[in-house]
Amino acid sequence: MLVVRGAIKDYDWGMTDGLAPWAGESTGGPQAELWFGVHPGGPSPLVDADGDETGEVLADKFDIAAIPLLVKLLAAARPLSVQVHPPLSAAAAGWQAQQTSGAPRVLSDPFEKTEMLIALEPFEAFAGWRxxxxxxxxxxxxxxxxxxxxxxxxxxxxxxxxxxxxxxxxxxxxxxxxxxxxxxxxxxxxxxxxxxxxxxxxDPGALVTVLLDYLSLAAGEAIYVPAGVPHSYIRGIGLEVMTSSDNVIRLGLTSKPVFVEHAIAALRPDLDPQIVRAVHGDILWPVNSPFVVRMLTEGSERIPMGAYRILLLIEGTAVVVSDAAEITLRPGTAAVMAADDPDAYVEADGLVAIIQSTER
Ligand SMILES: [Zn+2]
Structure with missing residues (x-):
C-alpha cells in the first residue's frame, strides 16, 4: 500500500484555487485538475505518513498494467472542450498511424478512455445526444x-x-x-x-453543443460516459474516474487543436451516457464498466485483494489498515493498492471514494 497526492493541472478553464482543499495549497491561479495515477501526463507524487512528498512518484513503483485507472478531481469554472474519447480499437490503430513522421499528434497514448464523473457539488454538462x-x-x-x-x-x-x-x-x-x-x-x-x-x-465548435443533451447533476449523482459519446462539462466540482488514458479528440470550445474528422470517426450515435442517480454511500456500478466506485461516508469496509484499488479521501478523516501498515489519509491523499496487495480495511468519517478496477 502506497499513499499519493494529486498532480495539479492549471488549465485555463479551472476555478481559481478551486482544488485548494485537496491540493494542499492555494496558488491564486486556476486549479483545473488533480491527477491520481501513473499516466505520464501527470505522475502522482508519493507522500509519507506526515503527508510530505518523498521525491518519488507512483510510476516509479508501478507501470500502467498494475495501475489501470486514472482518478481526477476536477474544478471547472467554464466549459471544457466539446470532446469524444476513442474506443480501444481506434486508439490502438490511431496511435500506430501517428508514429509515422509528419502525422498529426491526435492521441496521447494507445488506450481507450471511458470515464465517469461524480458530482461533488452541483455540476452541469452537455453529454450524449439531444x-x-x-x-x-x-x-x-x-x-x-x-x-x-x-x-x-x-x-x-x-x-x-x-x-x-x-x-x-x-x-x-x-x-x-x-x-x-x-x-x-x-x-x-x-x-x-x-x-x-x-x-x-x-469558436465555431460552440454550434456542436446544439446536438448535445444537457444534464444537471446534484452532489453525489454521476454520469458514465463510454468511449464514443460526445460531451462538454460546463461547470462544477467533481471526481472523475477513467481508464488510464488522456486521449481527447476535440471538436471545439478550446484553444487546443481540434481534429474534426478524427472526432466524427470516433462518435457512436447509438450510445448514450448513463446517469447514475445515486446518493452518497451507494455503489456506482455502471453496466460493463472497467471500474466500480463507492462513496463511503461513515463506518468501515473491507477492500479485498484481487484488483487495483484506490481510496481517495474527499473530506473528513479515514484510516486504512492493510497487513502491518496503518495509514491516516488527509483530504486530497489516496491509498493505492495493486491487485496482489493484501485485503485492506477502511474506516471513514467524512467522505471517501473507494474505486476498484473490475479487470484483474
Ligand atoms: Zn471527457
Whole structure:
C-alpha cells in the first residue's frame, strides 16, 4: 500500500484555487485538475505518513498494467472542450498511424478512455445526444442552419457537424441562447448557452453543443460516459474516474487543436451516457464498466485483494489498515493498492471514494 497526492493541472478553464482543499495549497491561479495515477501526463507524487512528498512518484513503483485507472478531481469554472474519447480499437490503430513522421499528434497514448464523473457539488454538462425534435427546433431558429437540417433529415451526422462548424460566426454563436429559448428549452439550458457564447464568442465548435443533451447533476449523482459519446462539462466540482488514458479528440470550445474528422470517426450515435442517480454511500456500478466506485461516508469496509484499488479521501478523516501498515489519509491523499496487495480495511468519517478496477 502506497499513499499519493494529486498532480495539479492549471488549465485555463479551472476555478481559481478551486482544488485548494485537496491540493494542499492555494496558488491564486486556476486549479483545473488533480491527477491520481501513473499516466505520464501527470505522475502522482508519493507522500509519507506526515503527508510530505518523498521525491518519488507512483510510476516509479508501478507501470500502467498494475495501475489501470486514472482518478481526477476536477474544478471547472467554464466549459471544457466539446470532446469524444476513442474506443480501444481506434486508439490502438490511431496511435500506430501517428508514429509515422509528419502525422498529426491526435492521441496521447494507445488506450481507450471511458470515464465517469461524480458530482461533488452541483455540476452541469452537455453529454450524449439531444432529443432530435429539440435539435430541429433549435436549428430552425439559427440563421444559415438549413443545410445542417437537411443533412440531419438524411441521417448524415458527420455532415451535420461539418455544416454547423461552417456557419459558426460570432453572430451565429451569440444567437444560440435565443434559439434555445425559442425552442422551449429550460432557463438553465438558455443560461448554459449564454455561458458558452460569453466564453467562446469566436469558436465555431460552440454550434456542436446544439446536438448535445444537457444534464444537471446534484452532489453525489454521476454520469458514465463510454468511449464514443460526445460531451462538454460546463461547470462544477467533481471526481472523475477513467481508464488510464488522456486521449481527447476535440471538436471545439478550446484553444487546443481540434481534429474534426478524427472526432466524427470516433462518435457512436447509438450510445448514450448513463446517469447514475445515486446518493452518497451507494455503489456506482455502471453496466460493463472497467471500474466500480463507492462513496463511503461513515463506518468501515473491507477492500479485498484481487484488483487495483484506490481510496481517495474527499473530506473528513479515514484510516486504512492493510497487513502491518496503518495509514491516516488527509483530504486530497489516496491509498493505492495493486491487485496482489493484501485485503485492506477502511474506516471513514467524512467522505471517501473507494474505486476498484473490475479487470484483474
Ligand atoms: Zn471527457
Amino acid at each position: 432529443d432530435r425534435e429539440q435539435v430541429i427546433a433549435m436549428l430552425t431558429e439559427i440563421d444559415g442552419a438549413q443545410g445542417a437540417l437537411k443533412l440531419l433529415a438524411a441521417g448524415d451526422l458527420g455532415g451535420v457537424i461539418r455544416a454547423l462548424l461552417a456557419i459558426g460566426t460570432k453572430e451565429c454563436i451569440a444567437s444560440l441562447a435565443a434559439a434555445a429559448s425559442s425552442a422551449g428549452l429550460s432557463a438553465a439550458q438558455v443560461a448554459a448557452y449564454v455561458t458558452v457564447a460569453d466564453n467562446y464568442p469566436d
